């Protein structure tokens with residue numbers, strides 16, 4: 001049995017609350033071995049508010065999980081012991097909790113003491129203010145896994161729409177220069193591998209960079225000079241890729257079932273449509289890592305913490321997908 005790690009993410013964000021609700025409202029007995037990583041104070045705050053009981057067993061060292069039965073375990077990194085939590089408040093402590101927890105998780109994953117990680121949401125700003133110079137989990141995990149940001153592809157999936165991103169979190173001004181032939185090819189290979197593993201056989205659609213996919217060069221030349229050559233190379237490898245297609249209509253077609261996934265060129269081009277359709281059920285998967293990583297599609301939702309209004313769907317879907325991918329080997 002392989003361990004699934006669950007990092008609480010920002011200790012003041014929605015992560016700890018969703019973890020508590022997932023296990024308190026979930027089926028018993030627990031369907032696998034889970035190791036939670038983060039400050040216990042964040043969990044006890046929510047358990048008290050929710051009126052539940054303690055549902056985890058505390059471990060002195062995270063490596064101990066590997067020899068335990070199915071159940072829910074908790075490891076608290078030393079510096080997070082007894083840490084004060086301020087649910088709903090974005091501060092450096094929340095970023096520190098997220099960063100230190102992720103660090104421990106990476107050691108376990110790279111040491112093959114766990115097979116998958118489900119990450120609770122973190123604040124990119126708080127993470128950086130706490131001294132972790134990464135734009136998000138994706139880049140953090142890629143570096144710690146030794147594949148680097150160029151070796152991974154951010155992918156978010158829901159029941160009808162699946163979207164990969166050619167670029168992750170750069171400022172928009174930098175995007176065109178980061179869309180290279182190699183980058184598109186890497187994302188197409190990784191997306192193809194993922195949709196094939198899901199048993200999907202329809203083509204992958206590739207978005208244009210410019211309005212109307214450049215309109216034959218009239219509205220921009222990236223499609224002709226970069227995207228099309230990369231796609232031709234991908235097709236030579238047996239990847240069924242269609243496009244570049246105008247991004248204003250491709251998602252509508254994909255949601256209707258025409259494509260297995262859409263490769264979008266940048267964050268908001270792909271995630272706006274995805275979240276419009278699947279906000280409460282989508283899962284963020286990092287393709288290209290040597291282990292499985294899934295996450296909620298939403299962020300820290302500071303304003304919702306402790307109100308009881310947060311939807312649990314995306315978190316539940318993230319855990320379920322991690323388990324499915326783990327079972328598939």
Ligand SMILES: NC(=O)C1=CN([C@@H]2O[C@H](COP(=O)(O)OP(=O)(O)OC[C@H]3O[C@@H](n4cnc5c(N)ncnc54)[C@H](O)[C@@H]3O)[C@@H](O)[C@H]2O)C=CC1
Pocket residue numbers: 009014120121122123124125137284295296297298299300301302303304309310311312
């Ligand atoms: N995987 C991760 O760690 C992610 C982290 N973030 C980070 O989260 C922070 C906050 O980002 P925002 O843009 O405000 O996005 P957000 O997803 O936290 O919030 C956007 C809107 O959705 C609502 N919302 C969020 N989660 C919800 C849930 N489970 N149920 C119902 N409503 C929910 C919020 O109340 C807000 O109105 C930022 O620092 C961002 O970078 C954002 C996305 C993913």
Ligand SMILES: NCC(=O)COP(=O)(O)O
Pocket residue numbers: 135136137138139271284295297
């Ligand atoms: N909008 C997706 C997102 O920001 C995910 O970031 P990451 O923390 O998973 O890298």
